[in-house]
Amino acid sequence: MNTEEIRQRIRTGEHTGPTSGISGDKVQANLAILPKKYPFDFLLFAMRNHKPVPIIEVLEAGEFVSRYAKNSDIRTDVPLYNIYRDGELVDTVDDIRPYWSDDLVTFLIGCSFTFEQAILDEGIPIKHIDQGVNVAMYKTNINTEPAGIFHGETVVSMRPFKQSVVDDVIRITNEFPSMHGGPVHAGDPEMIGIKDINQPDYGDPIDIAENEVPVFWACGVTPQNVVLNAKPEILISHAPGHMFITDINNEEYKN
Amino acid sequence: MNTEEIRQRIRTGEHTGPTSGISGDKVQANLAILPKKYPFDFLLFAMRNHKPVPIIEVLEAGEFVSRYAKNSDIRTDVPLYNIYRDGELVDTVDDIRPYWSDDLVTFLIGCSFTFEQAILDEGIPIKHIDQGVNVAMYKTNINTEPAGIFHGETVVSMRPFKQSVVDDVIRITNEFPSMHGGPVHAGDPEMIGIKDINQPDYGDPIDIAENEVPVFWACGVTPQNVVLNAKPEILISHAPGHMFITDINNEEYKN
Numbered sequence: 080m081n082t083e084e085i086r087q088r089i090r091t092g093e094h095t096g097p098t099s100g101i102s103g104d105k106v107q108a109n110l111a112i113l114p115k116k117y118p119f120d121f122l123l124f125a126m127r128n129h130k131p132v133p134i135i136e137v138l139e140a141g142e143f144v145s146r147y148a149k150n151s152d153i154r155t156d157v158p159l160y161n162i163y164r165d166g167e168l169v170d171t172v173d174d175i176r177p178y179w180s181d182d183l184v185t186f187l188i189g190c191s192f193t194f195e196q197a198i199l200d201e202g203i204p205i206k207h208i209d210q211g212v213n214v215a216m217y218k219t220n221i222n223t224e225p226a227g228i229f230h231g232e233t234v235v236s237m238r239p240f241k242q243s244v245v246d247d248v249i250r251i252t253n254e255f256p257s258m259h260g261g262p263v264h265a266g267d268p269e270m271i272g273i274k275d276i277n278q279p280d281y282g283d284p285i286d287i288a289e290n291e292v293p294v295f296w297a298c299g300v301t302p303q304n305v306v307l308n309a310k311p312e313i314l315i316s317h318a319p320g321h322m323f324i325t326d327i328n329n330e331e332y333k334n
Numbered sequence: 335m336n337t338e339e340i341r342q343r344i345r346t347g348e349h350t351g352p353t354s355g356i357s358g359d360k361v362q363a364n365l366a367i368l369p370k371k372y373p374f375d376f377l378l379f380a381m382r383n384h385k386p387v388p389i390i391e392v393l394e395a396g397e398f399v400s401r402y403a404k405n406s407d408i409r410t411d412v413p414l415y416n417i418y419r420d421g422e423l424v425d426t427v428d429d430i431r432p433y434w435s436d437d438l439v440t441f442l443i444g445c446s447f448t449f450e451q452a453i454l455d456e457g458i459p460i461k462h463i464d465q466g467v468n469v470a471m472y473k474t475n476i477n478t479e480p481a482g483i484f485h486g487e488t489v490v491s492m493r494p495f496k497q498s499v500v501d502d503v504i505r506i507t508n509e510f511p512s513m514h515g516g517p518v519h520a521g522d523p524e525m526i527g528i529k530d531i532n533q534p535d536y537g538d539p540i541d542i543a544e545n546e547v548p549v550f551w552a553c554g555v556t557p558q559n560v561v562l563n564a565k566p567e568i569l570i571s572h573a574p575g576h577m578f579i580t581d582i583n584n585e586e587y588k589n
Binding site for chain 2: 115119122126134137139184
């Protein structure tokens, strides 16, 4: 099935769940939709915090067709959306057209699925994928560089790897600088302000074996977190794991 | 003399002319200052047109100290500024404090001085520098990707080089992707819509010898041109050749 057909299935409700693994080698994107008065601050925040907020595309106010996804409609082509008002989750829907207005600007943001695929392609297993759970994510003490009304700490995702493959994993993910890039930290979680590695702030916990090292990447939840701190009157995002599927090959983001 | 001292001399009027060659290996920047209602469109335009508009820094509304220039004041540290109203040049001044307001956002944009220095450092002469004239610049038929109210064609700078060094020049400038990067064209000017190579739209004409090839780079005049098309109530820019001097080493932009 090609990506246009997958988006069609999502739009018509034939596919309703998470999108992990359903788009082959095509880029999946995080979604953030904001009223027109915030996007300068947001784009500047993204520019200053490239690792956690790698922008793939900006749809200008009122636009809902991605140039990187043929015949797409970002208002219907994500399986599940979260609606936040004044920083609080108020609704979860599969169609945001009732919330849509010509005042809304859409950001598509790179996602770790791209570098995870590259890791898998080199024959290195990823534990949370094998266990069929969500990746573990944590708030840290790593400050982002603020921009306008947006400020806050970096959220990271963590994947445990055997010590023997850590260098390979660093090399592979460094090859995708526009998709979170290389890790921000490997080893002791406390060094980046994580008190209890067994209690992630988002996603599912995962055990770290004796011969494994926890490796941490800047995570696409960072911008959502930072935006919610600012309590905008509305923020629309994808529900975790329910991404927007583009027609871009992952390889196009390889340096 | 260090760059802080040079800025001090410019601020006090001890240095008044162009800045070419006075900052050693330090980055010089183009300047564009716009009211707060335009910067989202401008930053998006820059993101979509990275070659002609490589952003070094954004100073948020009302800010006038560059984080890349110690004790700087963007309102006084450029030798000469142009003031445009509704797309027309209305004044040329050495101090913009009378025009300043907390509503103004400042963009520092990369400049070809960085890659020119790298070319010179490899022992390759640059003709307009040897002749002490301004680089020749031309409007082209190469469209930029529009963003919001901003649209228009790419402006290019042209430097003639002997055929034998063209590959070196391409290689060297490709190493500075955040400072206009490699050329957009080499050879026949007509292919990019330049009717008469002897009549540049900006800067000074320069002759091209029999054994020389004209090489064209995306130019920092592009954003100024595109902004003026949109006729904002005010645009403040540096006067051509009168740049803002930072404390950043050119080498930091080398890939």
